[in-house]
Structure formats: C-alpha cells, structure tokens
Amino acid sequence: MKVVIVGGVAGGATAAARLRRLDENAEIIIIERTHYVSYANCGLPYYIGGTIKDRKKLTLQTPESFRARFEIDVRTSQEVTRIDRANKQVEILDHATGDTYTETYDKLILSPGAHPVSPNLPGMNSSRIFTLRTVEDTFAIDEFIANNHAESATIVGGGFIGLEMAENLKDRGLTVNVIQRSNHLMPVLDPDMASLLHNCFRSHDVNLTLNANVVGFEEITDKSGRTTLVTRIENNSFAPASDLVILAIGVAPESALAQEAGLELGMKASIKVDEHLQTSDPDIYAIGDAIETTHVVTDHPAHIALAGPANKQGRIVADHICGINRRFAGSLGSSVMKAFDLTVATTGLTSKAAASAGLDFDAVVLSPASHATYYPGAQSMTMKVLFERPSGRILGAQIIGREGSDKRIDVLAVAIKAGMTAYDLTNLDLAYAPPYSSAKDPVNMAGYMIENILEGRVAQVTWDEALVAAGVSTEQDTTPMSANSADTEAAESSNKAGNATTENKRGSQTDGETNTANTVIVDTRTTFEYQCSHIEGAINAPLDDVRAFLDSLSKNKKLLVYCASGLRSYLACRILMQHGFDCANIAGGYQFYEALYKDRNADGEGVGDCGLKA
Numbered sequence: 001m002k003v004v005i006v007g008g009v010a011g012g013a014t015a016a017a018r019l020r021r022l023d024e025n026a027e028i029i030i031i032e033r034t035h036y037v038s039y040a041n042c043g044l045p046y047y048i049g050g051t052i053k054d055r056k057k058l059t060l061q062t063p064e065s066f067r068a069r070f071e072i073d074v075r076t077s078q079e080v081t082r083i084d085r086a087n088k089q090v091e092i093l094d095h096a097t098g099d100t101y102t103e104t105y106d107k108l109i110l111s112p113g114a115h116p117v118s119p120n121l122p123g124m125n126s127s128r129i130f131t132l133r134t135v136e137d138t139f140a141i142d143e144f145i146a147n148n149h150a151e152s153a154t155i156v157g158g159g160f161i162g163l164e165m166a167e168n169l170k171d172r173g174l175t176v177n178v179i180q181r182s183n184h185l186m187p188v189l190d191p192d193m194a195s196l197l198h199n200c201f202r203s204h205d206v207n208l209t210l211n212a213n214v215v216g217f218e219e220i221t222d223k224s225g226r227t228t229l230v231t232r233i234e235n236n237s238f239a240p241a242s243d244l245v246i247l248a249i250g251v252a253p254e255s256a257l258a259q260e261a262g263l264e265l266g267m268k269a270s271i272k273v274d275e276h277l278q279t280s281d282p283d284i285y286a287i288g289d290a291i292e293t294t295h296v297v298t299d300h301p302a303h304i305a306l307a308g309p310a311n312k313q314g315r316i317v318a319d320h321i322c323g324i325n326r327r328f329a330g331s332l333g334s335s336v337m338k339a340f341d342l343t344v345a346t347t348g349l350t351s352k353a354a355a356s357a358g359l360d361f362d363a364v365v366l367s368p369a370s371h372a373t374y375y376p377g378a379q380s381m382t383m384k385v386l387f388e389r390p391s392g393r394i395l396g397a398q399i400i401g402r403e404g405s406d407k408r409i410d411v412l413a414v415a416i417k418a419g420m421t422a423y424d425l426t427n428l429d430l431a432y433a434p435p436y437s438s439a440k441d442p443v444n445m446a447g448y449m450i451e452n453i454l455e456g457r458v459a460q461v462t463w464d465e466a467l468v469a470a471g472v473s474t475e476q477d478t479t480p481m482s483a484n485s486a487d488t489e490a491a492e493s494s495n496k497a498g499n500a501t502t503e504n505k506r507g508s509q510t511d512g513e514t515n516t517a518n519t520v521i522v523d524t525r526t527t528f529e530y531q532c533s534h535i536e537g538a539i540n541a542p543l544d545d546v547r548a549f550l551d552s553l554s555k556n557k558k559l560l561v562y563c564a565s566g567l568r569s570y571l572a573c574r575i576l577m578q579h580g581f582d583c584a585n586i587a588g589g590y591q592f593y594e595a596l597y598k599d600r601n602a603d604g605e606g607v608g609d610c611g612l613k614a
Contacts, residue, residue, distance in 0.1 A: 049168025564611020
C-alpha cells in the first residue's frame with residue numbers, strides 16, 4: 001500500500017507515524033511545501049516574545065528523524081499542485097529546483113491546513129505587514145523587529161494568534177495596539193466574559209480599539225527619516241502609527257486543491273468529509289484545519305481550526321486506512337490561552353452559538369476559589385456555564401482566572417462530551433485536598449447553582465436586565481475602591497460600626513431615586529463593602545441582618561439582589577422568598593458588575609467564594 005500525505009504538522013505527521021506503527025510495509029510519503037514538516041505552531045508567538053529562545057525547540061521532527069525512526073519519505077519545500085483522481089496520482093512542484101513530477105497513490109491524505117486571511121486593502125503590499133502561520137513567518141517577524149529596532153506594533157484581530165502576539169510583543173518591550181472589528185476580543189467568549197480579558201490587556205498597557213473596521217494602511221516617513229505604518233479605520237479615523245502590523249483576522253481552509261479535483265466542499269469552502277474523514281472520493285481523506293467537522297453539542301457542521309482535533313483526526317484516518325473501523329465524533333472546540341497573568345479557557349457553545357442553534361438555554365456565573373482559601377495561594381476564577389432548559393444539559397463553559405482554570409474547563413469538556421446535566425455535575429467525585437481544590441469543587445458548585453434555578457429555588461437576572469429594570473445608569477459609581485480588597489475582619493468591624501447608618505437608611509432607600517416603581521435593588525454585602533462602592537440607589541441589607549429588613553421591604557415590588565459574587569445574595573433570596581418576597585439573584589455579583597461597567601477586575605488573591613478575603 002502506498003499513501004501520499006499532503007502537509008505535515010499536527011495532522012499529516014500524526015497520520016504518517018500512526019500508519020507506520022500499524023503497517024511496517026506501507027510506502028509513506030509526506031509532501032510539505034514549507035521547510036519544516038513537524039513543528040510547534042502553537043508555540044510560535046512565544047519564540048518571538050523570547051520565552052522560547054532556541055529555534056530548534058520549535059521543530060518536533062525533521063525529514064531525517066522521520067526517515068530514521070519511521071522509514072517515512074518526507075519531502076519539504078515541495079508542493080502538490082494537482083490531484084488526478086482518475087489515475088490516482090498527484091502532480092508535485094519542487095520549489096528548490098522548479099521541476100514538476102508525479103507520484104501515484106493508493107490512498108491520499110489531505111492535510112493542507114489553513115491560510116491567514118489577507119484582505120485586498122490599500123497598502124497591503126507594505127513590507128511592514130506580517131501574518132503568523134509558519135516557522136518561516138516567525139523568523140521573518142523576529143528578524144524584522146531586531147533589524148529595524150522596532151518599538152511599536154499594531155495587531156489587527158483579537159483572536160488566539162492576535163492576543164498571544166500582543167502579549168509576547170509587549171513582553172519584548174514594544175508598544176502594542178490591538179484593533180478588533182467586533183465589540184469584544186476572542187469570539188469564543190461571550191461579551192460579558194470578554195470584559196475581563198479587556199481589563200487584563202488594558203492593565204498591561206495594551207491599547208484596545210474595538211468596533212473598528214480596518215480599511216487600509218499607509219506608510220509615512222517623518223523628518224528624521226523613520227518610516228512607520230498607519231492603520232486606517234473606517235470613518236476616517238486612524239490607529240497610532242507603528243513599526244509593523246500583524247494581521248490576525250482569522251484563517252481560511254486550504255481547499256483550492258480539493259476544489260480543483262472536484263471534491264465536495266462544505267461551510268466556508270472547507271473540505272467535506274464523513275465520519276471516517278473520507279472525502280467524496282473514498283480513496284482521499286482530509287484532516288485538520290482544512291475540513292468541515294461536526295460540533296458535538298449541536299451536531300451541526302462546524303469549522304474548528306485547532307491542533308487537538310487535527311491530531312486525533314490523523315490517527316483515525318491511519319486506523320481506517322489499515323482496516324480499523326474508527327470514527328471521528330466531532331469537536332467541542334475546547335481551548336485554553338495564556339493572557340499575561342490570566343488563563344482564558346473555553347469549551348462547547350457560547351451564548352451566541354446556542355441562540356443560533358435554537359436552543360432554550362441559560363447560564364450561571366460564579367467566582368469560586370481555585371482551592372481552599374485557608375490554604376495559602378488561592379485565586380478566584382470567573383466561570384460561566386451554559387445549560388439547556390429544562391433538561392439541565394451542559395452546553396458550554398468559559399473560565400477566566402489563574403490557577404486551576406484549565407483543570408475545570410477540562411472537567412466540563414468531558415461532561416459536555418458525555419451529555420451530562422447539571423445534576424450529574426453535582427455528583428461528580430472530584431479529587432480534593434486543600435492545596436488543590438475545595439470539598440465542593442467549582443464544577444460541583446456550578447451544578448448546584450443550575451439545579452437551584454431549574455428547580456425554582458431561585459430566579460436570576462443579568463446585570464443588564466437588572467440595571468434596565470431599576471433605571472440605573474451604568475455611568476454612576478461611588479468610590480474606586482474594590483470591596484474585596486479588605487479582609488473579612490475589617491469588613492465585619494466596619495459593619496458593626498455602621499449599624500446606626502444602616503438603620504437610618506431603612507425605609508428611606510426602599511424607594512431610591514433610581515429604582516422604578518416596581519423594582520428595588522438590594523445590596524446584601526457588609527456595610528463596609530457597601531461604603532466602598534455600590535450600585536446607585538441600592539438598599540444595603542447585609543445578609544446577616546436581612547431578616548431585620550423584612551418589615552421595611554415591600555412585597556409588591558420586585559427585589560433584585562446582589563452581593564460580591566452571587567453566593568450571599570442567593571442565601572438572601574432564599575430567606576426573602578420564604579417570607580413571601582418576589583426576588584431574583586443578579587448573576588455574577590458586584591465584582592462582575594465592576595468588570596462589565598467599570599473596567600476593573602476584582603482582586604482574586606485569597607478571596608473566598610463569597611467574595612471576601614479569607
């Protein structure tokens with residue numbers, strides 16, 4: 001059997017190695033148009049930033065190592081230019097010599113990947129504009145920065161590559177501007193969760209320009225002879241001039257070869273495959289960033305360009321070619337990214353994707369600690385978990401935090417893949433010791449919260465809904481101090497000292513100026529926290545004193561209740577509901593409000609699930 005593989009890296013190289021392990025007699029040829037057949041493409045930004053210092057570390061396998069270990073014929077700097085399906089052969093161009101030759105195949109595996117989107121805009125021919133996809137791209141950017149003593153960069157696009165480049169260029173000492181066409185970074189996040197990411201990048205002095213459509217570029221030279229590149233934005237506005245521009249506005253499947261061969265294409269012109277990853281020609285397989293796959297949650301077509309699925313697909317194709325009836329069951333799009341001191345992790349559907357799929361869904365927002373707060377080093381994370389109504393099936397999750405964020409997203413990815421519900425999450429038996437988790441793991445806690453909502457023990461609203469209902473302006477605030485910056489002892493002391501003030505507010509604030517006739521916002525944090533900053537017109541009814549407020553609250557009004565994280569306000573809602581009040585918990589708590597509307601992330605060091613310092 002003779003197998004020709006078009007493209008190496010994650011999918012093609014994996015398929016080749018697996019084929020050899022299954023069939024010692026097969027003739028295996030990899031045709032790779034770049035100089036590198038197997039490299040750490042996800043590590044490329046970190047070489048530019050200086051975290052990875054040795055070029056050799058980027059290369060996982062070489063043609064020589066493939067030959068020595070696997071007896072695989074790897075031909076780099078060569079490109080398949082045509083597929084002759086009738087005669088089962090491919091036409092190959094040798095870029096080193098310029099010669100063209102043909103190679104026959106019994107089975108053909110297409111792993112051409114995807115190419116960066118480069119729109120046809122004025123000024124695109126500038127030598128200061130780069131994309132990042134290959135090792136050659138990496139070295140070109142690195143050398144340009146060094147040779148030109150670059151001091152600034154503009155990145156167009158706020159996805160994985162754009163943001164990883166922003167961090168690494170900042171680490172290298174450059175001034176960095178990021179321009180994003182939509183209203184938030186990272187399309188795999190919901191806008192509310194993305195606000196945490198925005199605050200992080202701004203706190204590290206990365207300039208963000210959102211809702212900006214780039215329409216062209218223009219080189220300018222100042223009086224000293226220094227040339228920079230100006231990025232033009234729609235409506236005659238401009239981004240700051242910079243020494244170089246990185247285009248990171250997405251990728252498109254490399255499907256031209258398949259299309260010219262008459263193979264069936266799917267969404268975004270990706271190559272259509274079946275569950276065995278066979279194309280419309282059963283002797284031709286396709287894998288990786290070039291193919292249309294299926295989303296596990298919706299069972300709808302999807303284009304998911306990630307290394308993890310590509311590796312799995314390469315193995316499955318090799319198995320199927322060798323007679324093992326293996327199937328690819330689709331992808332969740334699980335991902336994780338380092339963003340300075342934060343971890344950004346996602347899996348499954350976003351709210352936008354769930355709505356597009358026609359699902360009846362809701363979400364919970366929680367801020368649990370990474371491990372027991374009495375053990376040093378705990379860090380809070382912000383989790384958003386989407387679920388289906390009324391089944392409670394988990395649809396997606398997004399986590400932004402530090403330690404332990406990646407662990408929880410992986411647990412939730414497994415839960416989604418297994419079709420688990422919130423009720424299953426509550427029963428997951430997860431490892432616990434104080435340095436690693438809490439007895440109620442954050443994943444368990446998400447299940448409890450969803451369970452309470454589905455069973456009617458608490459209603460919830462988003463901050464957008466709450467502020468609109470109460471007529472509160474998001475421009476209002478009291479002081480810039482973050483409430484959870486104080487320790488619990490100081491908060492309790494101040495709360496006791498402020499009892500008289502709280503008493504005086506009873507009744508007078510029930511109908512605060514910004515509350516509508518039928519809606520009242522209730523702040524159940526301590527008086528100290530309330531005095532640090534609070535929602536305009538909110539009544540301060542600390543959780544431990546909330547029963548003392550029962551006579552002064554109207555049962556004819558809707559009470560929208562918040563605390564720092566959502567935990568104490570949930571407890572307050574349970575008390576109020578059992579006393580006949582109509583109330584709802586505001587998802588995410590005040591620290592989520594600050595991230596959404598005040599452009600500041602809460603201090604997560606040693607903060608308990610209730611939002612107070614342990």
